[in-house]
Amino acid sequence: MPLAAHVVRHAAERPRHPALRGPSGEVSYGELAAMIQRDHGHHPGDLVPLSLPDPVHLLATALAADLAGATPLICDPTWSAERRAAVLSGIPATLTNSGGGWACFTSGSTGRPRAVLRSAESWSGSFRHLDALTGIGPDDVVLVPGSPVSSLYCFAAVHTLAAGATAVVPGRWPGGDLAAYLRDATVAHLVPHQLPAVLEHDNRLRVAVVGGAALRDRPPGLHVVAYYGATELSFVAVDADGTGLRPFPEVEVEVRDGELWVRSPWLAHGYLAGAEGPMRRDARGWTTVGDLAEPYRPGGRLRLRGRGDGAIQTGGATVVPEDVEAVLRRVPGVGDVVVLGSPHPELGSVVTAVVEGPASRAALEAVARGGLDPVQRPRRWYSAEALPRTPTGKPARALIAEILDQLKRL
Incomplete structure (x- = not known):
């Protein structure tokens, strides 16, 4: 089922409920559904590169491609025309044997980013588990303070819409405007270094979903759900109570010679255009991106030790x-x-x-x-x-x- 189908369903049930709130304003579920149901000229199998600067329009256009059976490829809107052309060179305009999906770039800071392709189900299938861990529901207002070019923030925004909640999407870290974006938020998706900045402001947060294994302190009165994952692997492990990382639901983990291997329904297909990267698979479907971990016993805590290539x-x-x-x-x-x-x-x-x-x-x-x-x-x-x-x-x-x-x- 396309991820956009969740938006259409919520639009039928609560058309006036706020769906997305960003720098350009707010759109309701009814308005968002109308935006994504227009004929954008997309066809099943198309790969649709998108680099719109406004996060609301970007997400709406991506969902429109998804609803048509195409695959949105979320690009960085800050790339120059030359940079965009170089990054997209060699990536096909259509995908064979594709039933639709989503594609994001890895967040490399130099060199040519790699485009990672996944099925829509590799995201949507995990939604119910994240709902159970966080309690996110239709009445929440979820702050997603980063660019949708990152799979972390793109997933957070799409999951919020699937839950029928309101996604607040500034499109970047809001800096001096953080207090305004936090005003009504009940949930925030963050990386570890952002949490202290959020806590400096008065807020109504009840849950912080923190992507990264380096979380040090858990503030009292705030439910922190910390997790470890990767663009290629999606969710791998989660710590919802401060006792340490344990495998995310439906995820199997092994540590082989100090290297972490994962098997789960949430894995990406791989890299577009045959790009080389750290993702490797074995014949039994186990996958690694080269992260290191201490020896692991089933049912125990997963202790990460960083990336092998670093x-x-x-x-x-x-x-x-x-x-x-x-x-x-x-x-x-x-x-x-x-x-x-x-x-x-x-x-x-x-x-x-x-x-x-x-x-x-x-x-x-x-x-x-x-x-x-x-x-x-x-x-x-x-x-x-x-x-x-x-x-x-x-x-x-x-x-x-x-x-x-x-x-x-x-």
């Missing part, structure tokens, strides 16, 4: 950046931190930390000595007022590595 090789030892980052985030004044390897003529790489916030090097080194093995401790320290981030709000590691020499040394 590991730092230094003097013959392997350092996982996320292990170091988790310790350094405890330092007072640290908003966020990225750990990466920078070249060294003898060691290959040395552990390097880029810190967001006013923490002192003395405080950072004191915590590093107390919580890290000698090989894990950063040898080079940089500071940044604000870390560059991808459209999902995650630190743009590749870009940070490129601009390292432009940052202030601690």
Whole structure:
């Protein structure tokens, strides 16, 4: 069933109920259904690249393509014409053997993003589980404070509409306008570094759905549902009570030689145009994107250790950046931190930390000595007022590595 069918159903039941609220205004379910049921010229099997700057119009147009049996491909509206042409080169205009679906780009900060194709069912089938975990329903107002080009935020907006709730879609992190967007919100979809900013404002939130395994604190009085996933894998594990990540419903996990493998109904089909990427499958349907995890026992907690391709090789030892980052985030004044390897003529790489916030090097080194093995401790320290981030709000590691020499040394 097309995802857009949920909107049509809600429009018949509650046509005046607000569906989408964005910078250009608000549309009701009746208005949204009328928008997506117009003839947009889409046909089954079409791949429809979309890069509209207004998030309300973007989502409406994507749902129209979905309703027609086409596959919307959500592009970044900030791309220049040249960048868009380069990213879309080689991607076909039609998809053979396609029953419709959705496609989003991975959030790479440099290089050419990869388009990930999935079926509509790989999203819609998980809706009931997220509903049970969060209690999201028709009377909720859900803040989705990021660009729909990110699969995290695109999923959040579509799930909100499937639930018959109101999606508040600023199209980006709203910054100084956050309080206004939060005014009526009862639910927010966030990444970990956004949660403290949200809590600084008066709000009516009862649930925060947080994508990312690096959540440190759970504020009292707010139900936090933290989860781990990937564009290629969708939901993998969830922590709804603060006791740690456990497999999301209908998801199987295995850890093979330190690498996490997943089998579930929520997996994407793969990359468009034969693009190469970290997604790999075996003959039994198990899939990985190279994330690392500690040994796992069925029914137990899943402990992640970061991405295998981000590991730092230094003097013959392997350092996982996320292990170091988790310790350094405890330092007072640290908003966020990225750990990466920078070249060294003898060691290959040395552990390097880029810190967001006013923490002192003395405080950072004191915590590093107390919580890290000698090989894990950063040898080079940089500071940044604000870390560059991808459209999902995650630190743009590749870009940070490129601009390292432009940052202030601690």
